[in-house]
Amino acid sequence: MPDAAEPETAELRENREQQVERLAHRFAFERRTFFRLLGNGVLVGLAAGGAPAQESGRRRFFERHPLPRAISAWLHIAPTGRVTVYTGKVEVGQNIRTSLAQQVAEELHVEMGSIRMIMGDTLLTPFDMGTFGSRTTPTMGPRLRRVAASARDILTGLAARRWKTPRAGLVAENGKIRNPRTGASLSYGELTEGRKIARTIEDDPALTPAAEWRIAGHAAPKVHGRRFVTGEHRYTPDLALPGMLTGKVVRPSAFHARLVECDASRAHAMPGVRVVRDGDFVGVAAPDMATAARAAAAVRARWQAPRQISSRELYAWLRRTARHEEGRFAHTSGTPPAADAPGLKRLQASYEIAYIAHAPLEPRAALAEWKGQRLTVWTGTQRPFGVQQELAAAFHLPLEHVHVIMPDTGGAYGGKHTGEAAVEAARLARAAGRPVKLIWTREEEFTWAYFRPAGVIDIAAAVDAQGHIAAWEYDNYNSGPAAIGSPYRSRYSRIEFHPCDPPLRQGSYRSLAACANHFARESHMHDLAVLAGQDPLEFRLKNIPDPRLRAALRRAAARFGWAARRRLPGRRGFGLAGGFEKGGYVATCAEVEISGRELRVTRVVEAFDCGAVVNPNGLRNQIEGAIVMGLGGALREDIEFDNGRILNPRFSQYKVPRFADLPEIEVALIDRKNERSFGAGETPIVGIAPAIANAICDATGRRLRSLPMLRLGRLPA
């Protein structure tokens, strides 16, 4: 094919031929370089999983040894007293930069201001799988607390030796070790004496109980908050390098399309424009955004795509392609009641959950720079180490030649696990021989990112005359198994998840399938309560054995005024939903007002229990935000697609919640000092959709079983 972009294919071939074999064991060498650069002070590391370093059961210095690879977090105290914490977790607005710093400050007995968090940098921070699953608070939090407590212990030991006094009785406070007997005190920085002391943690240090927390457990403002109200913070799209070009990808006509023909001669002729064609990838690099857009538009590409299904056929398609996987996703207990069992009332229904998009306000973006065979990429991702692997595989590089840096990023919600923009920017930068920055358009983000899985859920249930659940049969098609287990007692239950052939690229989304499973389950529970002639709250309290979930329901109901609610038939209704997932207990009450086909959610009260609260300020913000985000999936958000194309890839067509949709929101935190702290980024989203559906049913008697519930912004006719 005589095409201006042809030489690029040869370039990639050359690249392949020159590929370097992976040398995974050199990782330790890279880490050592880092520690040389780190300078003097005390460095404490924690073995992955929190277990003592496997190389040795005893405390040891490791300057003479290769650094253990399986380190999950580091803490460094410089002679200036500056504390630096290294963790592979990343900040996407869930505010862990703040809550993790609080926990370090708590155990190290220093002020928040003296701590600097280095996060999500594949060179500087220890390996981390990624920031997802609400795992930061229950896992990284305690790890950093252990590291900090051990550092405090080491510093106490240094002071004891220096003063030739027993360590018992020495007090660590405000970044100093003090001897109350003599009145002497030395700052942490002074205690390092300019030496380099590096240790891994040997055993579990005693941690401060949550009830005694002075910094953690209290409201803390967002770290670097000022930078975000002044525009000073640099997100990935804001970064720049000298000589940098702007990248743009020429997208296929449809999903799974192959490039048949490509004439890039017009784009190639534009001054300063570089065109890359490699397999089915076509992209341009240009001096600025406008030129990049013009050049990409000037590429004449012909694509061939297979016939694909449309959103109208979605649910039938999922049922048709469903698989039964014995054992893995199926669970049965008890025996089914006889078909003619007396006194049983049965209810069978199907629920539908549409595909929705994360639509983070910061679209996928990356800045890539090559130095010889070494690649550095800045990108907003929940898995910097995953993106590092993606890049290493794409360009046949040894892992340690790829450095991924994650600036605090503008939203992710489970949608930024992958490194598409990173790979694209790196491919263009490789061809252009200059750094390339690439920012996805909103249409690209709505089309070429992945979606929350659509699903169908069938439930067949029965209640007995006393209002106990006698049977619970539950089949989830494609949504996923998260929170598929019911917190309700049932004499018989069969619960099954059926994987299907998804018509769209799908992946994780805030709470995964817990949204879908709670929508179906909690809608069904409301109807079972009505069938049993019981109040929806009483019915739940009777059938839920877990006292913490019952407490959350009671708390939300009390704050909401559930007992005093006054429904107006056809016009005002009240709904309740509750659940448990990822260590968090949630209960949500909603009030709706209806006028003809117009719906307004007027008030939402949510109680949430995730154990000992680390930062009540950040936690409230997360819960309020989850309610608002959940409102979108409940009412309006719906990815429409046909034949491999997304039909509504714009905010003018895909309606996310706005100020006009905002209900009055009240949050009731249940702070359990004696319980382990769990994350809160996900579970607070699961209650809102069923609470609204139940409120609509309460007002109108009509059960809406398909998400989103509104059609063109109104209740279905």
Added chain:
Amino acid sequence: MRLLVNGKAHELEAAPDELLLWVLRDKIGLTGTKFGCGEGECGACTVLVNGRPVRSCQVPAAAAAGKPITTIEGLERNGRLHPVQAAFLRHEAFQCAYCASGMIMSAAGLLARNPKPSERQIRAAMNGNLCRCGTYSRILKAVRAAALASRKRA
């Protein structure tokens, strides 16, 4: 063309189809103004032109030439935050904060022309700005607080 940004004149070359957003970000280096959607639907790119909120992703730079333009970087006065910035910070009216620049500019534009907005007016003025983290309640609180603080200061 000559752009007057935050009280400073910039002489630069820009093609007729170059949007104010990208000229501000890429040619002047003011990256506080964000790209969010490119169709004027999310408000992340909001700046003030002649004191009025404008979606800079919808305006060719040429159309703003010669007019006073204020971006998020131009709100501070002698190291003191604008009342809207201060209120956003105090109420922590953000999570990922990618929307914050646009939110603050929309609110600053509103208060400049209407120092005593009603609740309805605040919601109407802010409705073109999206926050995907869902911090709307806090943003409303911050805008109310900023209005009060501005009036007290005035």
